[in-house]
Amino acid sequence: MGTPARRVGDLYRQPDRGGPAQLADVLERVLDKGIVIAGDIQINVLDIELLTIRLRLLVASADKAREMGINWWEGDPFLRKGNQRGLEDRLKRLERSAGIDEADEQEE
């Protein structure tokens, strides 16, 4: 702790194979773990649970799918495909935000 320039998080953020944290690891934690707080905006807990289950199934092959150029949610009719329009932009933003722990944050 109390280290210079780089944060502790930067050192390990990537799994052993490199790259940003795998989607499955992030999804499982942020959607399914953490303290449950009832905010003013109510997300239906059952919806979240169903969503988590579906995502867990899908995400098992997500990173592999992405390597092969397939979208990870394809195969689930419930999940609507992202807008084809502007998809490129969103992916770029996504990659940027996924890489938030890496080099580019110095610029902000």
Added chain:
Amino acid sequence: VNEPSAPREASATGIYVYGVVGPDTTPTLFADARGVDAAQPVVLVAGDGIVAVTSSVPFPEFGQHALEANLQDPLWLEEKIRAHDGVLAAAIGRTTIVPFRFGAIYESDDHVREMLAERRDLVDALTRLAGKVELGVNGYFDRNRLRERVAAERAPADGEESSGRAYMQRRQLERELDTAVGELAAECSDAVHERLAAAADDARVNPLRPSSGDATREMLLNGAYLVAAGAEDPFRAALDELRARYAGDEVVLEVTGPWPPYNFAEATES
């Protein structure tokens, strides 16, 4: 923070809460963090002894109905979930974090303060998790190779048999092999978890993620371990020891994190 003078109910923005941190946390920790609305800065909302990590979100995107619709959009969801984690990750190793689950949204800072005043269990969680981070360990094994090895270790007993009988014996052998491989994987999973848990302050086993159909990479352990930030050496040493021990068993142990302690945020009886 300057409150808008418009009535809160009519406000077009909500307050998204990522989690709470200790009262000594400086806002500069989050200066580079990008929130779930990337245009909005992360703002700390102080309560008594705890501080909420928040940012503004537009209701057209995060209001009740919009949110329900957006949850069905995988690209949107991935982006927001990574942002949620990214904001908290900015504070890892710098201050104690009690992460919230995705989607805690309030109408105003005052409502956030009310929540902080009501949820005194958050103060306990901060104490419990002081200076701690979570490491994930994903264990995988190669079912085919393990199966081959087990098969090779078993004496190929049969000689000349009638083809019908040989077929039945082969079927029987296959079943025994499957059972043996399953048992080996489960034993390995238990042993790895037990050893890692011993090197951690707390530990959780999560359900295995379904196989992606890749038999060379089937999940064997989905574990989460609570360790003191900056004192991860004993844990990593245990991991190396296990990697060496199971190197011949086609087992891969991948470590992820450090994470905010998502898996340990909720108090449990155990």
